[in-house]
Amino acid sequence: MAISPQLPEHSRVLATESKLPFHVLSDQGNVVAESFGVVITLPQRLARVYAKVFNIDIPAYNGDNSWTLPMPSRFIVDQQRIIRAVDVNLDHTVRPEPASAISLINKLGKE
Incomplete structure (x- = not known):
């Protein structure tokens, strides 16, 4: 979302x-x-x-x-509502790669 x-x-x-x-x-x-x-x-x-x-x-x-x-930001929040990762950058042209978020989400799903 x-x-x-x-x-x-x-x-x-x-x-x-x-x-x-x-x-x-x-x-x-x-x-x-x-x-x-x-x-x-x-x-x-x-x-x-x-x-x-x-x-x-x-x-x-x-x-x-x-x-x-x-600011362009991405927060990965687990099912217990704990923020597990944050990416924030004042430069709107610098965005984190989706692959890094997907990897972390997959890892969290295995915990």
């Missing part, structure tokens, strides 16, 4: 257009992301770039005026 601060209608469009094979849940106000400590507030200068250059209105997508985003 994925968790996004976008309003559900925007997440649905993304999931449909991208043909995602998993659910995208809405974290309005970044409440969950904030509890995990992975929220950043875009500096005013960068917010202007998003709005003017990329034509991305983050507050409209997220339904608030905060200009906050979660």
Whole structure:
């Protein structure tokens, strides 16, 4: 599953257009992301770039005026709700390989 601060209608469009094979849940106000400590507030200068250059209105997508985003993060949580692995990177272009998560999940399934 994925968790996004976008309003559900925007997440649905993304999931449909991208043909995602998993659910995208809405974290309005970044409440969950904030509890995990992975929220950043875009500096005013960068917010202007998003709005003017990329034509991305983050507050409209997220339904608030905060200009906050979660850092790209992956949490692997076991059936006892214990976080077993965390990958967080401020650079949105750096993502962990899915194979490493699958390997860990398979290992946890054997415990």
